[in-house]
Amino acid sequence: MALLQISEPGQSQAPHQRRLAVGIDLGTTNSLVASVISGSASVLKDANDQWSIPSVVHYSDKHASVIGNAAQEKAADDPFNTIRSAKRLMGKGADDVRESWLAEHYQFNYDGGSIPAFKTAAGEKTAIDVSAAILSELRLTAEQTLGGDLVGAVITVPAYFDDAQRQATKDAAALSGIHVLRLLNEPTAAAVAYGLDSGTDGVVAIYDLGGGTFDISLLKMQRGVFEVLATAGNTALGGDDFDNAVADWIQAQAGVSQLPDQGARRQLLRLARSVKETLSSAMLAPYELKLNADITFKGELSVQQFNDIIEPMFKKTLAPCRQVIRDAGIAKTDVQAVVMVGGSTRVPLVRERVSQFFDQTVLTDIDPDQVVAIGAAIQADVLAGNKPDSELLLLDVIPLSLGLETMGGLVEKIIPRNTTIPIARAQEFTTYKDGQTAMALHVVQGERELVSDCRSLANFELRDIPARTAGACRIQVLFQVDADGLLMVSALEKESGVLASIDVKPSYGLSDGEIEQMLKASIEHASEDVRKRALAEQKVEGSRVIEAIGSALAADGDQHLTADERSDVDALIENLKQSLEQDSSDAIKQAIEKLEAGSSAFVERRMNASVKQLMAGQELEELERSLVSADDLSDS
Amino acid sequence: MQVDFSNNYFELFELPVQYVVSQDHLDTRFRSLQRYLHPDKFASASDAERRWSMQAASFVNEAYQALSKPLSRASYLLSLHGISLDEETDTQMSPMFLMEQMELREALGDAPDAADPYAALDKISAQLNNGRRDSESAFTSAANNADWTEARTVVRQWQFLEKLNSEVQAQEARLDDAL
């Protein structure tokens, strides 16, 4: 029997219609899931009473894997099959892997596909597979805790993640059966968690120092709207570097020039981390570690010494701080609040010095390890439609400039960094040879002028351009970045108005075809239960679409559609209704797609009609009432 | 699907078509438009509505950006009057202006070696800011007199100033990195 939660006044859902949504912080070291329960956001504990799980997956044989703490325990005995820190490889290529420390710890297949894969007892696993396994575990915890299926999740990513890394995260969610409501930047999530929208109007800074990365973002807040002004960071700077430096210091104190093996280094690092943690609340940390008969580390480290050790690394975080202030075109004194995120902000020196830099006391009320998941949960609750009167609106920016390769390996910027998303920019190209029917575009991301210094995103090949004399065809290419920060490219031949077909080859990711293959495979291997569930979900979705389009048709269908068009849409609705009677989720999916395609002209016309009213200066609130979105309709 | 936004940016933001705008009004209107159009408001809607909302929100973002930044607002006004900025044929610029630019560029090149590089950069920034202010008032009066040839000349000089300003910022970033 389901247990009830308290709703906002007037927002009780009918039975079985509660829209359960969660926020997920998919971290490099640990992952968390949070949700809004009875009006307040909190992190959900798993069956072991833990509110975070290590981002670790252990593969034992073909179909078995364990996730989290259970996987962590296998690390010592079965290191090659125990995958951690997969987030570092999201959206990365073979060269990135070869350069990273992960190359020494795991066995990789670099040539199997477009992205490298870990070789495990269960076969080859990409970082996307590993992340999908972690997400599945979090979904399980959430569904058990909330007592139902999720409608979707907000998944957080570092603000600095490029297109390939974001796409990989979204692909992992698709594989784990999670509908992504939004990919949300971690600092934005943190600002939401602090509820800075209520009361604070002004600029806030989010200082996020995690285990391996540093991020700083400036957000402007006005009446519930969070607008990211600028973001910068360092993807190779974090608490791990503090540990390494302390370990080096301890080793030097003991006069040990060479450690016997990797295992010894790991023990020393663990010692260094506990020394660091002690110094968060004590002035002095004594330590002792007997490594073997010859080597013993024994001594003490004072806060002052520790501060001297980490000072050079801390200083590296200040350049990005200055950078965002410059990019946002504001003065340091305009910053009204500073939020601390990430475990490494527990270090007192970091808090002190960041307070000094911004000349104010930094905010540390919410656990820096939980704050991102909590903010994501609040946003998920809003996006799922559980808080229709919420003022919350998050306007993110693209963190790195998007550009095109031009002659001589130079980059021409199309969309500069810190542009508010979604955004679209069009560029016109002409053919340069007689009879040319194809054209290639190479899209990169980064700030540098040479293609070789930027991150390659994808190669787009435009085909089926009508064969004409050189220069006769003008092709307009549209670069569209969506609210998740993901790029889509479309091309139109201007004279004929024909859409050119585009072949996308992601540099460090999976093509749509590959993702589809993986999804199919996962469903084939899935148990009967999972298949039944997929069918049930598809039926709910089908009914929702019928209701949404049906109510819209009832409202103003005849106004926007001719009799012929109307009967076409009606036939498609009937077709979907019939497919709901059968037990094939594929058939329902196809019927939904047909109906959505067949009714898109109608949707477009009524939306545009409402925008015309908007332009005519009609009150926005009134308009919101008259234009009922599908979401509202499904609840009525 | 194309969004039917035939209005120009000023109309979208309910502003008269002129250079001087109220930033407060721009901000407020931007927020109310996005509150209504942003894809997050259509998170559970149909694919068609979501696509529409993404295109509409993109358009609003583009318009907001064009109107918020002084130089891009001036350029946009020129384009509304059918004046293009990037014709390569006329490279004529006032010799006085070019001379000043060369001096500023030299100062920028020398700045990293100055006793106080930040102060040296600040000095250049201050000069650039004066130049931008002058450009703004020159553009306003040219536009008021509907002298679009003059307005175009002002904007072309203004572009030089902005370009140099971004180089000053890049230099500052390099100094920060070396700290």
Place this chain on the structure above:
Amino acid sequence: MAITMTERAAEHVRSYIEKRGKGIGLRLAVRTTGCSGMAYVLEFADEVAANDAVFEQHDIKVVVDQKSLAYLDGTELDFAKEGLNEGFQFNNPNVKDECGCGESFNI
């Protein structure tokens, strides 16, 4: 006519209202819907309407409209935990049968 609440339920309501930052108490109601006829409504209460009945227990106000009260009389609101799932539960003596989900019922 009365509606009661266990101390455990009251504690949770108190903490939820505190976190929410506003609200005078809890509104209980029934409405006709769902798989077996009636469904429970559990919401934060921001105001009391003219013909609402108000019960107070463990310092928490429970607001019920007159129509719903007929179906809820004698109900005890409890807070329960089943595995990872936690939440409120209506122990309603008027109920003849319930839908398996416990969210809707028949009298």
